[in-house]
Amino acid sequence: MASGDKPTSFDIAALAGVSQPTVSRALRGDRTVSAATRLRIEAIARQLNYKVDKNASALRRGSTSxxxxxxxxxxxxxxxxxxxxxxxxxxxxxxxxxxxxxxxxxxxxxxxxxxxxxxxxxxxxxxxxxxxxxxxxxxxxxxxxxxxxxxxxxxxxxxxxxxxxxxxxxDNIAGGRDAGQHLIERGRRGIAFLGDASNHYPESRDRYRGLAQALRMADMPIDPGLQVDALSSEASGYDAARRLIARGIAFDAIFAASDMIALGAVRALVESGRSVPGDVALVGFDDIPAASLAQPPLTTIRQDxxxxxxxxxxxxxxxxxxxxxxxxxxxxxxxxxxxx
Amino acid sequence: MASGDKPTSFDIAALAGVSQPTVSRALRGDRTVSAATRLRIEAIARQLNYKVDKNASALRRGSTSxxxxxxxxxxxxxxxxxxxxxxxxxxxxxxxxxxxxxxxxxxxxxxxxxxxxxxxxxxxxxxxxxxxxxxxxxxxxxxxxxxxxxxxxxxxxxxxxxxxxxxxxxDNIAGGRDAGQHLIERGRRGIAFLGDASNHYPESRDRYRGLAQALRMADMPIDPGLQVDALSSEASGYDAARRLIARGIAFDAIFAASDMIALGAVRALVESGRSVPGDVALVGFDDIPAASLAQPPLTTIRQDxxxxxxxxxxxxxxxxxxxxxxxxxxxxxxxxxxxx
DNA sequence: AAGCGGACAGCATACGTATTCAGACGATGC
DNA sequence: GCATCGTCTGAATACGTATGCTGTCCGCTT
Known part of the structure; x- marks a missing residue:
């Protein structure tokens, strides 16, 4: 081994007085190598700071770890x-x-x-x-x-x-249902949903379906006018909340399909003079780190x-x-x- | 090539009626391969969905990309x-x-x-x-x-x-100086620092040094009692702010060595009945995503x-x-x- | 004493690519 | 018509590891 080059299994083999395959087997823990030989090889490998070349190994074995x-x-x-x-x-x-x-x-x-x-x-x-x-x-x-x-x-x-x-x-449906039931228990009656309800975003759609289930179970109507499309970003949430407000339909709660949407909604609500949770109760989804840091700290559906x-x-x-x-x-x- | 196996450069070569090295050269854009041959090889490679095996390539070339x-x-x-x-x-x-x-x-x-x-x-x-x-x-x-x-x-x-x-x-020193000058311009006189000031955390130490520079430039005293160690986490920031408050030294501003510390400090301040920025002005460092979402939105030193x-x-x-x-x-x- | 099996290690080789060297071919110059 | 050159391609090989197969040595059985 030229000095400065990385050691190979051949170098170890030469120093240990065995062949290269034996080194390979010893380091992989193959039981056909005697304990004494294995220990000797391991000691030398450690000393030379030898590491198996992952590329050669992957090439030979056909898997990369x-x-x-x-x-x-x-x-x-x-x-x-x-x-x-x-x-x-x-x-x-x-x-x-x-x-x-x-x-x-x-x-x-x-x-x-x-x-x-x-x-x-x-x-x-x-x-x-x-x-x-x-x-x-x-x-x-x-x-x-x-x-x-x-x-x-x-x-x-x-x-x-x-x-x-x-x-x-x-389980997005269960999550949506939990959010809905929670808001209903809090006495809210006009529950809006900010998030995509189409099949293009199944997670969001299922959360909406869960909310709808909770409303049905409480014999409350489902108003399509209270659903506004939003993608999972603060800006999109802000935008969606403004569009919701602009529609002029009364609401006293929002279930947002994600915390990012919820954070944007808070901004729009506060900007429009509505207080959270006084005028509008808000539930998000995900429990991202920022959710607990926001003001007010966000009620949300945590995903593990x-x-x-x-x-x-x-x-x-x-x-x-x-x-x-x-x-x-x-x-x-x-x-x-x-x-x- | 057995069906189901991944194609190799030999497979491409056989189909193109050339040798394996020519395939390698063609796909790497080597100029010694004629344009006609290269195009033919490229077409076949695309058709077979051939990709260079990165392991073999890395083994041969000695670099992995x-x-x-x-x-x-x-x-x-x-x-x-x-x-x-x-x-x-x-x-x-x-x-x-x-x-x-x-x-x-x-x-x-x-x-x-x-x-x-x-x-x-x-x-x-x-x-x-x-x-x-x-x-x-x-x-x-x-x-x-x-x-x-x-x-x-x-x-x-x-x-x-x-x-x-x-x-x-x-440039942490410049950042600390900017933070200090900003707080001084806002009329604050008792500026605390939450963050490590030792050599174990050079970034934090330099931010503190920058603050000290700003104070000196304004002919304001540097009170070591207003520095409290903190690591970059919300919990540590909360803790540090509480210790600061417990010291009983008057302060009307905090410069936190990171936004996470600042967010923890907000919690401790609000909990102790102090308003931000009314009683205590606060500047963080980093401009993490949560900084703009926090309540109040955090003044901070943005790192690009x-x-x-x-x-x-x-x-x-x-x-x-x-x-x-x-x-x-x-x-x-x-x-x-x-x-x- | 001959045969046998187990424990261990070596030989040879395969993995797929990139590169060096040498060769083939046609065109050009004299 | 022969040497020369440039352009393109192929043969051979190296990269470092893992594994099937073979071979050796030893202790044991019959």
């Missing part, structure tokens, strides 16, 4: 503002990957990019974690392509049976991002090992703070 | 809560990596882990981006080790000449995370290509909102 995490979002074309709920999940995913011996390749994708073919085909990762809302027609086509390619993947989202792949998601990240990683690893997996629906939790 | 991003932090042992300012930078880093043709391997590290040897030695990445505050003695030792190993790296932090490596950082991320990536790529780099000090910007 790496997962790829793909964010993709409609409303953030510059890539600099990632949905805070997803960022929270990132921490948990990183943590779990580390514990399971996987590396994580992280990427932010435009919806237009070729994310559906790039990662596994080029053997950079053994599997994909998909995190994002978005244009669902296109999304669906790409998911089908992933399946056709035999790519291993899991995704966060709604368990729509029309879309393939193992899904980890939150820590558990979600853990499940996503573990399910993906199961799929990579060709074991069967089934979708998981996590129960949301109502967190009552000052906004309702 | 991958950068590794290492978060490491003292106060977040569970790995689930990453400093929000760093998360903001992540978006920018991801974006820039994509634009430069690099992948990003993301990892959250305990300070105790062997991050300093793992990544480049195992050839998973061509270089390291280090993002974190922390125990500086240990940090420094590890940086030296990186240099000794010849690992390419850049880090975000303070440009302390005692620490090796190319640094991208914010978008530019920072871009610089970190570009500098690292320069280092990998063995071109010289020099540290960069980004100017902070005072953002006046409602808390001061």
């Amino acid at each position: 790496t997962l790829a995490l793909l964010f993709f979002e409609d409303p953030a074309p510059d890539g600099s503002r990632i949905n805070p709920f997803f960022l929270s999940m990132l921490g948990s995913i990183l943590h779990t990957c580390g514990a399971r011996g996987y590396d994580l390749l992280t990427s932010f994708q435009q919806l237009s990019a070729d994310w559906h073919v790039d990662y596994e085909d080029s053997r950079k990762a053994d599997g994909l974690i998909l995190l994002g809302y978005g244009d669902f027609d296109d999304y669906s086509r790409r998911l089908d392509q992933l399946v056709a390619q035999g790519t291993h993947f899991v995704r966060w989202g709604s368990a729509d049976p029309a879309h393939p792949g193992t899904v980890i998601g939150c 991002y820590a558990r979600a990240g853990e499940l996503l990683v573990d399910m993906l690893i199961r799929r990579i090992n060709r074991r069967d997996t089934e979708p998981a629906l996590l129960p949301p939790e109502l967190v009552v703070r000052k906004s309702s | 991958t950068l590794a991003l290492l978060f490491f932090e003292d106060p977040a042992p569970d790995g689930s809560r990453i400093n929000p300012f760093f998360l903001s930078m992540l978006g920018s880093i991801l974006h820039t990596c994509g634009a430069r043709g690099y992948d990003l391997l993301t990892s959250f590290q305990q300070l105790s882990a062997d991050w300093h040897v793992d990544y480049e030695d195992s050839r998973k990445a061509d270089g390291l981006i280090l993002l974190g505050y922390g125990d500086f003695d240990d940090y420094s030792r590890r940086l030296d080790q990186l240099v000794a190993q010849g690992t390419h790296f850049v880090r975000w932090g303070s440009a302390d000449p005692a620490h090796p490596g190319t640094v991208i950082g914010c 995370y978008a530019r920072a991320g871009e610089l970190l990536v570009d500098m690292l790529i320069r280092r990998i290509n063995r071109r010289d780099t020099e540290p960069a000090l980004l100017p902070p910007e005072l953002v006046v909102r409602k808390s001061s």
Whole structure:
């Protein structure tokens, strides 16, 4: 080994007086290597600061011990503002990957990019974690392509049976119902919904459906005029709340499809002279870090991002090992703070 | 090529009636391949959905087209809560990596882990981006080790000449001075500082120094009793503010070393019956997303995370290509909102 | 004493790409 | 008509690891 070069398994072998395959086996813990030999090899490897070359190893074994995490979002074309709920999940995913011996390749994708073919085909990762809302027609086509390619993947989202792949998601309908029941218990009668109600955003749609369920159970009418489309951003929430106000229909509560929307709504409400929760009670969704810091602190439906990240990683690893997996629906939790 | 297997450059070669090396050259844009041949090869490659195997490519070339991003932090042992300012930078880093043709391997590290040897030695990445505050003695030792190993790296932090490596950082002294001058202009006289003032956290220390400069320039005294240690978290900020209040020294302004600290301080102040900014004016640092959403919206010193991320990536790529780099000090910007 | 099985280690090779060197071919100059 | 040059392509090989197969040595059985 020339000085300055990284040591290889051949270098270790020469120093230990064995062959290269024996080094490989010893370091991988193969039982056919005697304990004495293994200890000797391990000592030398440590001393030389030898690390297995992951590229050579991956090439030979055909797997990389790496997962790829793909964010993709409609409303953030510059890539600099990632949905805070997803960022929270990132921490948990990183943590779990580390514990399971996987590396994580992280990427932010435009919806237009070729994310559906790039990662596994080029053997950079053994599997994909998909995190994002978005244009669902296109999304669906790409998911089908992933399946056709035999790519291993899991995704966060709604368990729509029309879309393939193992899904980890939150029980959005239950969450919406919880939010609705909470507001009804607080004596609110005109409950508006800020969020998309179409099939393009199934999570948002299901939260609306949950709200509708709660209204029906309380024999309250469902007024379509109290639903305003909004994407998950503060600006969009602000905008939606202003449009709601402009409609002139009376309301005394808002259920927002995400905390970001709720935060924007607070701004619009305060600006219009309405107090929260005095004039309008407000419930968000996600429990992002900013929710508890906002003024007033936001009542919200918490999604368990820590558990979600853990499940996503573990399910993906199961799929990579060709074991069967089934979708998981996590129960949301109502967190009552000052906004309702 | 057996059906179902991923195509290799040999498969393309056979179909195009050329040899494997020609395929490799054609797809890499080598000029020695005639245009006609290249086009034919490209067409076939596209049709078969062929992608270069990154592992084989990396093994042969000795470089991976991958950068590794290492978060490491003292106060977040569970790995689930990453400093929000760093998360903001992540978006920018991801974006820039994509634009430069690099992948990003993301990892959250305990300070105790062997991050300093793992990544480049195992050839998973061509270089390291280090993002974190922390125990500086240990940090420094590890940086030296990186240099000794010849690992390419850049880090975000303070440009302390005692620490090796190319640094991208914010001009913390200028930021602290801006904050101090702003509060002085607002007529405040008792300006407290919440944040570490020791050498273990150079960023925080420099912000305090900047504040001290502003005070001196205004011929105002510097009272050590108005400095309280705090780490960058909401809980620590809350705690520090309570300790400040308990000291019984009069103050009418707080400069917090980070927005997270400032948000905690708001909670403690409101709890103690003090109004912001009426009784106490408050300035934070970072301009994290929650800063503008807080109540009152936080006056703060903005760090340009978008530019920072871009610089970190570009500098690292320069280092990998063995071109010289020099540290960069980004100017902070005072953002006046409602808390001061 | 011959045969047998288990424990261990080495030989050879495959993974898929990128690069060096050499060769083929046609065109040009004298 | 022969040498020369430039353009393009192919043969061979290296990168470092992991694994199937083979071989050796030893202790044990029959």
